[in-house]
Amino acid sequence: MRIDVADAVEATCFQAIRLAGTKAYIGYGARVFIVDCVTEDVVMYQMDGYFCEFFDAEELETSGEDFCVLASSASELFAFGSDGALLWKTTQLAIDGVMVHSATGTHIKGSGEWDPPGGWEPFILATRTGERVNGGSALQS
Numbered sequence: 001m002r003i004d005v006a007d008a009v010e011a012t013c014f015q016a017i018r019l020a021g022t023k024a025y026i027g028y029g030a031r032v033f034i035v036d037c038v039t040e041d042v043v044m045y046q047m048d049g050y051f052c053e054f055f056d057a058e059e060l061e062t063s064g065e066d067f068c069v070l071a072s073s074a075s076e077l078f079a080f081g082s083d084g085a086l087l088w089k090t091t092q093l094a095i096d097g098v099m100v101h102s103a104t105g106t107h108i109k110g111s112g113e114w115d116p117p118g119g120w121e122p123f124i125l126a127t128r129t130g131e132r133v134n135g136g137s138a139l140q141s
Contacts, residue, residue, distance in 0.1 A: 018054040020068050023084045027051035032071045034084040045086065049074025052097050060103040066127045070108070072098035077110070079130055088130035093123055103127060112136055 018025040026033040032045045052072040057064035067079040067087055075094050079087040094112025099120075102109045108127050111120040112135075123136030 013050055014052055016054050018069055021082055025069050047073035048076050055100040062103045070100055090125055090130040093136040
């Protein structure tokens with residue numbers, strides 16, 4: 001299968017491809033494309049700001065029961081199931097990049113850059129819902 005993404009559509013600073021099961025996840029510009037490699041169906045998710053990075057359950061050493069792939073943007077984190085469906089999205093985690101450092105069956109720990117360059121602040125999310133347990137909001141003091 002060949003997949004072409006038109007680079008003239010928008011500028012990008014990060015891009016990545018991640019395979020999980022029969023799904024190909026493509027992060028480019030301000031979007032995530034999920035391609036079913038069997039049916040060739042494509043689903044697209046618009047992100048706030050730019051695509052940043054993918055994190056998968058195996059890489060984070062979790063069971064994969066709560067999510068298969070996480071995708072971060074300039075300010076958000078998306079969680080996708082093994083079928084490629086969007087499970088949840090959490091916003092206002094940063095203004096210039098979201099990173100995930102670890103995940104367990106209960107919590108996802110990461111950081112968001114609020115004051116570039118280098119102004120990273122930690123956050124903790126509930127693994128199953130993406131609900132904020134701590135940090136990650138512009139309203140925090």
